[in-house]
Amino acid sequence: MRISFxxxxxxxxxxxxxxxxxRRVLLKGDRAFGVEVxxxxxxxxxxxxxxxxxxGALNTPRLLSASGVANGNLGAHLHIHPALGVTAVMExxxxxxxxxxxxxxxxxxxxxxxxxxxxxxxxxxxxxxxGSIPFEEVYEYPYIASIGVQxxxxxxxxxxxxxxxxxxxxxxxSGDLEKIRRGVELAVEILLAAGARKAYLPLKNAQRxxxxxxxxxxxxxxxxxxxxxxxxxxxxxxxxxSDPDAGVVDSEGRxxxxxxxxxxxxxxxxxxxxxxxxxxxxxxxxxIAWRIAKELG
Numbered sequence: 693m694r695i696s697f698x699x700x701x702x703x704x705x706x707x708x709x710x711x712x713x714x715r716r717v718l719l720k721g722d723r724a725f726g727v728e729v730x731x732x733x734x735x736x737x738x739x740x741x742x743x744x745x746x747x748g749a750l751n752t753p754r755l756l757s758a759s760g761v762a763n764g765n766l767g768a769h770l771h772i773h774p775a776l777g778v779t780a781v782m783e784x785x786x787x788x789x790x791x792x793x794x795x796x797x798x799x800x801x802x803x804x805x806x807x808x809x810x811x812x813x814x815x816x817x818x819x820x821x822x823g824s825i826p827f828e829e830v831y832e833y834p835y836i837a838s839i840g841v842q843x844x845x846x847x848x849x850x851x852x853x854x855x856x857x858x859x860x861x862x863x864x865x866s867g868d869l870e871k872i873r874r875g876v877e878l879a880v881e882i883l884l885a886a887g888a889r890k891a892y893l894p895l896k897n898a899q900r901x902x903x904x905x906x907x908x909x910x911x912x913x914x915x916x917x918x919x920x921x922x923x924x925x926x927x928x929x930x931x932x933x934s935d936p937d938a939g940v941v942d943s944e945g946r947x948x949x950x951x952x953x954x955x956x957x958x959x960x961x962x963x964x965x966x967x968x969x970x971x972x973x974x975x976x977x978x979x980i981a982w983r984i985a986k987e988l989g
Contacts, residue, residue, distance in 0.1 A: 726743065772926050774922075797809060807844070956977040
């Protein structure tokens with residue numbers, strides 16, 4: 693955003709204020725007339741013809757709630773992409789830090805199970821694809837390859853309305869656990885077929901496997917607490933719907949009950965996206981922006 697949308701907008705006159713904490717949206721009746729902001733040690737009011745909230749799926753619900761927006765769907769229906777990584781030590785040097793980090797993907801499980809496999813290699817200890825390997829294996833880093841297993845979830849969580857920024861409640865469903873199991877098995881099969889000397893399952897207690905059979909047996913009694921699991925792409929906590937009983941914003945991104953208050957971020961997706969939602973968010977936000985621009989003349 694810093695080198696694309698924001699740079700373009702600044703060239704057209706946008707003024708950007710960093711380190712400015714928006715405390716609440718100012719509402720009166722069915723209209724928003726600005727925001728209250730902490731800036732440079734002072735609290736100021738900024739008035740505007742329209743207000744667009746883009747604080748993300750974890751913080752947009754909290755900001756709207758703190759501003760006085762009352763909607764039972766606010767902060768509910770949280771979707772994420774649970775993810776983990778299968779790591780292997782290959783027979784040959786991979787040098788996975790060179791070139792494109794996310795270079796290939798496997799869609800075989802995508803349509804039926806909502807599981808996406810990604811060839812990617814962040815540094816060990818950073819990101820789900822570093823997997824779970826014994827510490828001494830780090831010395832073989834040039835030979836390490838990994839496949840990330842990303843799941844389109846069935847379950848939903850929630851963002852507490854009166855909590856610290858970024859806090860959410862979420863539990864993994866049995867269906868999503870089965871998706872993880874299938875994804876890990878296929879990732880092990882791919883890595884072994886590609887020449888892995890040994891593969892490690894994404895478990896808190898590192899476990900080496902030398903065959904798909906070994907992996908299947910190790911995962912037969914899988915529980916969420918056993919996994920080295922992380923999550924990405926939170927969405928749907930102020931979801932778009934046809935009426936306020938089902939969601940928070942209408943098809944134009946306008947918050948139900950307010951004529952000029954909008955949301956444009958991942959929180960408005962009606963349900964989970966199977967893949968990374970970045971382009972979906974871009975498209976929704978641009979569409980909402982064009983409609984606001986047209987309305988404001």
